[in-house]
Amino acid sequence: MAVCVLDRSGKALMPCSEKRARLLLARGRARIHRVVPFIIRLVDRQAHASRFQPLRIKLDPGSRTTGLALVRDTEHVDASSGEIQRGAAVLNLFELVHRGRQISAALSARRAMRRRRRGNLRYRAPRFLNRTRPAGWLAPSLEHRVVTTMAWVNRLMNWAPVTAVSSELVRFDMQALENPEIAGVEYQQGTLAGYEVREYLLAKWGRRCAYCDQEHVPLQIEHILARASGGTHRISNLTLACARCNAKKAARPIEAFLAREPKRLALILAQAKRPLKDAAAVNATRWALANALRATGLPVELTSGGRTKFNRTQLGLPKTHALDAVCVGKVAGVSVWCRPTLVVKCTGRGSYQRTRLDRYGFPRGYLTRSRRMHGFQTGDLVRADVPTGKKAGRHTGRVAVRATGSFNIQVAGDVVQGIAHRHCRLIQRSDGYGYSRIALLKGDASDGTASLSALSLPAVNDGVSRATG
Template identity: 30%
Template sequence: MLVFVLNKHGKPLMPCKPSKARKLLKQGKAKIVNYEPFTIQLLYGSSGYKQGCTAGIDAGSKNTGIAVTTDDGRVVYKAQVELRQDIKGNIETKRRLRRSRRNRKTRYREPRFLNRKRKDGWLPPSIAARIDAHYNIMKKLSKIIPITNIVVEVARFDVQALINPNIQGEEYQNGDMKGFDSVKEYIKIRDNYQCHYARLRPDIQCSDELTVDHIIPRSKGGTNNPTNLVCCCKEHNKRRGDLSYKEFTGKDLPAIRDFRVTVFMNVLKDHLVPRLQKIAPTKYTFGLYTRRKRKEWNLEKSHINDAIVIAGIKPKQEVSVSYYIRQVRKKKRSLHEEIPRKGKSRPNRDAKRNEKNTKKIVTNNNYWCLWDKVYIPAIDKTGYISGFTGKWVYVQDIEGNYLQISEKYKQVNSKELRLICRNNNYICQQFISIL
């Protein structure tokens, strides 16, 4: 467990132990600025001792791992982030409702054609939202931890190596990052981990271990290009030996269909990396190198461990705090109702905002906002406000289960709540883990 520290001017310093933070607070040398995560600010100038901190990001479309490691292998922050998946659906609903609304009792509007072009760098909203989320989380993190480097995993295999398998470069010269390894990995995935010769030569029993076979052998001028490679088991590979494709299978050379791999992989590289660059110098890496190193370091597979590996500094074994963060929708703003709400006979025709569609309710001398983290003493549980009904609120835990005091009602009286902290679009829970 660590306490995040800001200096007198609000710039991040290295996190410290809670005992030290307690001492500083007691002596009046610091003040608390945030409870989640616990952050203090020094009131006097400090020596400003800073170490290098590298952030690793295992970028994903649903779950993302984030870890920050110091140069000497202390993991000072690690989190798994669950991203919103409802963007695409919401945009489609919005589009459908607008389209139907347009043809109802509306005045005539001149057709417009000047808004039909997509701007340069346009991305589908669901992908743009994910990239924004990655950027926003790193930006927040850089305000409490002095991050000096960022490494992000952009794809499972190296695209450049696929296009040009004989690539030369700094990364490719040292042993375990040879370009051809990436091609091999890609071929296995492309061919669905199935032996190419299994059907062509059923007389030979396949073995478990998979490798990659050159259709035209290297010795006869075949290249490392993906179109000359197929996935194949060790046994078939051994038995083929120096035979040509025709001699081994009795068939002509196959036309290997190759996917256009570059399109979806370059999205992260071209859009996320330049944005992260604004926070700290950013490098990128590929999934197959992560996986290999994770096995080497004997870490279990998880988004957080992948992020630690991506950061590239071997961590020390220690008990520490992990964060589970979920991205949430702040408020529904639409007024249009397609079907009547539950308990009503007609839809919202006069477009008045429904009371439930609020981001805040005010009770006697307190106010409650959507996604406030609250503690319910009656059942000794902590949750997040997920909705309102009059002066009562719905409270969910981070997995989305309702926390209720009585069996009968889902909603909880706001008198029963104790505020822990306010939240915007991210709700967060800590858990203890051993690395």
């Protein structure tokens, strides 16, 4: 990943490579400003003495995960048309995992506790009909998506000299999806025809075959009620099937095809009529996020999800949230995309409530009054060097503290339990996020370059600038 660089006064400079960051630290020209994401601060450079190149933040908003990418805008001439086209040299990739579901569950638990409390205190009347909601109000679980996304956009703007922002104006037109024959639906015409519908179905059916649950295979759009029997193209009559199941079902009624699997038949029929909740959540927050991005004062490019899917398909990039963000907007080529992705999981900063509740709102346990134990707090990034025993070795991750001094450390995909506090060393204080890294992606191109035109992109010097030297 590219390393963000700050000058002596904390202003952003052009990012540099990891190798150059190590040289600057070894020569005493820089100090470590932040560990995750790794940021250095120069001690002998001011921002006014540096040159900058155009950097852009790209976003792929989602209900559960939002993809972010910090890219450098590049230009090259199309060999066929002679026009100048915009490309993207990838610097950093991020995936921001939201906690909207946890917020909704916490509000439900609080509601149960208050209901129980009002049951014990009969004289306390419930509050209702006396609260007003401002214009543009969003539920806390939805507002969280906008707030956390903007928090990381502002962070990247503080760590890098960003000059523009590109984002999906995500929208699923429920009426048009339900009735494709409706007139005036622009995104179902021309080159992008069908991309919105396919993306909606992939999200609704979990990217697997509805008949055999097979994953990671090419999926085809299947009519539950065949067109030969009077079926329509409405979204409630569409599902996904692999080539084998699609050919095997053919024009047969689904009741006859799944006569031996009544449970699967009931699930498919129920899922077909059920709307996609994630699409509704994204629809509710799309304009709030767009207006928040415009408030930054940077030029904002808004585009559709169909354009993103079209770019990713034509460029031949793998399906990830971060690489979807790279494909947002006008992009004719992508270079140096084979980079690790930093997964940022929203964990919160704890709760003021020090009582555990059951599902009925009654207390079932109590937490300690102090959140910090032996100098550590739950969520801190620590490194534990255990010399002996079954857990001997080095463990790095988020810590969960206990009053006894026996901590748990959450490493990549696992939890190491029973680590003594004396073996732990603090790396970074908790900031409300958990960090992990996804390994390098392996693409078809050996240099990680993909382009829509036959003309290859020029060299990009590993996608980072050398201006900090």
